[in-house]
Amino acid sequence: LEVPDRPIIPFIEGDGIGVDVTPAMRRVVDAAVAKAYGGARAIVWRELLAGQKAVAELGADQILPEATLAAIREHHVAIKGPLETPVGTGMRSLNVALRQELDLYVCQRPVRYFRGTPSPLREPEKVDMVIFRENSEDIYAGIEWPAESPEARRLIAFLREEMGVRKIRFPESSAIGIKPVSREGSERLIRRAIAYALAQGKPSVTLVHKGNIMKFTEGGFRDWGYALAEREFGEQVFTWRQKTALAKSEGKAAAEAAEKAAVAAGKLIVKDVIADNFLQQILLRPELYSVVATLNLNGDYLSDALAAEVGGIGMAPGANLSDSHAIFEATHGTAPDIAGLGRANPSSLILSAVMLLEHIGWPEAAERILAAMEATIGAGEVTADLAALRGDVPALSTAEFTAALCRRVEA
Numbered sequence: 014l015e016v017p018d019r020p021i022i023p024f025i026e027g028d029g030i031g032v033d034v035t036p037a038m039r040r041v042v043d044a045a046v047a048k049a050y051g052g053a054r055a056i057v058w059r060e061l062l063a064g065q066k067a068v069a070e071l072g073a074d075q076i077l078p079e080a081t082l083a084a085i086r087e088h089h090v091a092i093k094g095p096l097e098t099p100v101g102t103g104m105r106s107l108n109v110a111l112r113q114e115l116d117l118y119v120c121q122r123p124v125r126y127f128r129g130t131p132s133p134l135r136e137p138e139k140v141d142m143v144i145f146r147e148n149s150e151d152i153y154a155g156i157e158w159p160a161e162s163p164e165a166r167r168l169i170a171f172l173r174e175e176m177g178v179r180k181i182r183f184p185e186s187s188a189i190g191i192k193p194v195s196r197e198g199s200e201r202l203i204r205r206a207i208a209y210a211l212a213q214g215k216p217s218v219t220l221v222h223k224g225n226i227m228k229f230t231e232g233g234f235r236d237w238g239y240a241l242a243e244r245e246f247g248e249q250v251f252t253w254r255q256k257t258a259l260a261k262s263e264g265k266a267a268a269e270a271a272e273k274a275a276v277a278a279g280k281l282i283v284k285d286v287i288a289d290n291f292l293q294q295i296l297l298r299p300e301l302y303s304v305v306a307t308l309n310l311n312g313d314y315l316s317d318a319l320a321a322e323v324g325g326i327g328m329a330p331g332a333n334l335s336d337s338h339a340i341f342e343a344t345h346g347t348a349p350d351i352a353g354l355g356r357a358n359p360s361s362l363i364l365s366a367v368m369l370l371e372h373i374g375w376p377e378a379a380e381r382i383l384a385a386m387e388a389t390i391g392a393g394e395v396t397a398d399l400a401a402l403r404g405d406v407p408a409l410s411t412a413e414f415t416a417a418l419c420r421r422v423e424a
């Protein structure tokens with residue numbers, strides 16, 4: 014990525030707490046960039062309209078203006094606050110529409126623990142994961158029909174009569190959903206996860222799936238993933254599929270020894286785990302996992318569960334990526350219950366901006382923000398969400414927390 018010293022970065026303010034967290038994010042990023050590069054570099058922010066702000070300024074049919082999409086296409090990166098999808102727009106979700114429009118097939122979510130953050134774990138500092146969630150397929154794609162609709166009835170008749178499905182009774186009230194999972198879709202996601210793990214020197218990539226039950230969709234994801242790892246990354250990886258084959262041919266001890274040797278040789282271990290067991294293991298032994306690749310719906314559940322281990326969705330950043338474009342965004346929504354009250358935690362969006370800075374090759378500014386975040390939260394200076402969980406420190410407003418961060422970024 015060729016980045017000038019004054020790149021234009023488009024941003025969408027977002028609805029609800031967007032008005033609280035987006036200005037906070039810009040303030041912290043500007044301070045970090047100015048300090049890290051002594052004024053030689055600066056971001057030129059360009060506001061793009063979407064959501065309620067676009068409706069208010071441009072009209073009811075302009076919730077996702079073509080000009081906004083065109084600007085993101087042109088600049089390749091953008092950062093956005095949360096967007097509300099009002100009922101009756103004919104859109105299931107504005108955010109999903111944006112992802113589909115730009116084919117942002119990866120949702121990347123780092124899960125990092127900052128000392129001082131309340132956590133249900135005894136040793137939360139052992140949590141250090143990056144989730145790669147497939148963003149375009151799966152039951153999450155929304156191919157479903159309501160109970161008693163003619164479409165559902167027709168599909169059920171087809172399944173019964175043409176496909177020989179007998180195990181399920183399909184009462185009259187059955188709604189039907191479809192779960193598409195393709196080899197191409199799984200491969201491109203898993204390829205990104207493995208390439209990332211190798212580039213970052215991570216120890217493992219874990220494929221999280223329910224292939225024991227959904228053998229062709231979730232099981233396909235696992236099998237295609239292993240095949241891709243061995244075919245495209247060869248000597249750089251050692252897979253549990255290879256380990257299982259070795260155990261069969263040469264015994265369990267030989268297989269264990271081969272994995273140990275692979276680790277010692279610095280190879281990336283590609284393994285898999287069933288999703289329900291994974292949810293148990295991240296509470297009991299989170300240190301077993303590093304980079305995680307998973308399907309869309311699993312990824313949705315896992316990211317919130319993992320976010321809860323490191324302070325909740327106020328602390329959970331994310332990026333939606335294609336091969337050429339990246340939109341950085343907080344994991345949380347518009348938080349209508351606290352919107353405009355100045356109580357929101359801006360960390361999720363600020364940490365998303367950290368990902369953006371790393372993406373454009375400005376790691377010095379990113380590091381500065383991470384260090385300031387660590388020091389501020391470590392000093393017990395936190396917003397209401399974390400203060401309530403801790404119970405031993407007063408809550409700072411969004412503005413006070415942002416000022417505390419900026420002070421440390423500039424120190």
Ligand code: NAD
Nearest residue numbers: 095096097098108327345346347348349350351357358398
């Ligand atoms: P939400 O994430 O907005 O809120 C869930 C809970 O978490 C609320 O109690 C909220 O106060 C709290 N919370 C969220 N972010 C916080 C922060 N930064 N600091 C402190 N507390 C925070 O989820 P929801 O209520 O289910 O959804 C509300 C709206 O957001 C819906 O319209 C939904 O469509 C939209 N949404 C948008 C996105 C997105 O833009 N990517 C994602 C999820 C939901």
